[in-house]
Each structure stands twice: as C-alpha cells, then as structure tokens.
Amino acid sequence: LGGSGGYSRIMYEGVGSTDAPYILYMDDDIAIEPDSILRAVQAARYAKSPILVGGQMLNLQNRAQLRTTGEAVDRATFMWGAAPHAVYDHDFAAYPLGYLGTPEEQANPRKITSRALHRRVDVDYNGWW
Known part of the structure; x- marks a missing residue:
C-alpha cells in the first residue's frame, strides 16, 4: 500500500486484529539496528501509561x-x-x-x-x- 495507506492499514489491523502489546511502524526502505527495536520495547515496558517512541x-x-x-x-x-x-x-x-x-x-x-x-x-x- 505504501505511504499513508500502509500506515492506515497497520492501525486498522492493530486495533482490531491483534493482542500484540506493541506495534512498530517503519517504512520498507529503512535500515534499522536490531538494538533500536529492543530499546524501544524496553522503554515501552517501563512506561506508566501508553507512549509513542x-x-x-x-x-x-x-x-x-x-x-x-x-x-x-x-x-x-x-x-x-x-x-x-x-x-x-x-x-x-x-x-x-x-x-x-x-x-x-x-x-x-x-x-x-x-x-x-x-x-x-x-x-x-x-x-x-
């Protein structure tokens, strides 16, 4: 879908079709260090209320x-x-x-x-x- 269509689909699926505690939004053409994902999850785990990282x-x-x-x-x-x-x-x-x-x-x-x-x-x- 790309662009806003892809992100809209992620939100739709994330709200209605999963019990996953976290959702990671990324473009398909980025390079990310795996440690960055681990750090974002760790920050979310320690948050007192839902946050966006x-x-x-x-x-x-x-x-x-x-x-x-x-x-x-x-x-x-x-x-x-x-x-x-x-x-x-x-x-x-x-x-x-x-x-x-x-x-x-x-x-x-x-x-x-x-x-x-x-x-x-x-x-x-x-x-x-």
Whole structure:
C-alpha cells in the first residue's frame, strides 16, 4: 500500500486484529539496528501509561549525521516544521554525543555542542524520508 495507506492499514489491523502489546511502524526502505527495536520495547515496558517512541533520522550515506530529532505540525496551516528544541543536521563526527563544549562554548548558545541532544524533545511526529 505504501505511504499513508500502509500506515492506515497497520492501525486498522492493530486495533482490531491483534493482542500484540506493541506495534512498530517503519517504512520498507529503512535500515534499522536490531538494538533500536529492543530499546524501544524496553522503554515501552517501563512506561506508566501508553507512549509513542519515535526514532531520530540519520543520514544513510553519512551515518555520523543526524538529520532531525523530530517535527511539529502547525495546526492552522497543516504544514510541518521544526519542533521546539529539535536539532537538525548535527554532525556526530565533529561533535560526539558526549561533547558538551568548553566553558566558553557553554556560555554562548550559538556555539555548536551536543548539549541539546541530551534533553527530551516533544514532537508531533518523527518523519523518515
């Protein structure tokens, strides 16, 4: 079915035809580490109430590049865009996850560090394209 038709079918089947505790939505052309699936299931198991766990999009041709941590939808125009505090095009080769910056960089919010990657970002969806 592809696209929204495939996802609609997943929702239809998931609500009416299964007793599975979790449903994993993925495009058919992505590469995913099996450990990512295990971590998502583990997070769901420890949740006090049902949650959605979204993945962050990495660049398949440059695996050190994080494309985005998630998007938000403007409900007035129904257009997508950056979610508050979302990170785009982060280069892990230059700024590894543990790099929080020098004291001078920490004092300057315009300097690139990995500090923003350590916070939870509330998004409307995680797009994979």
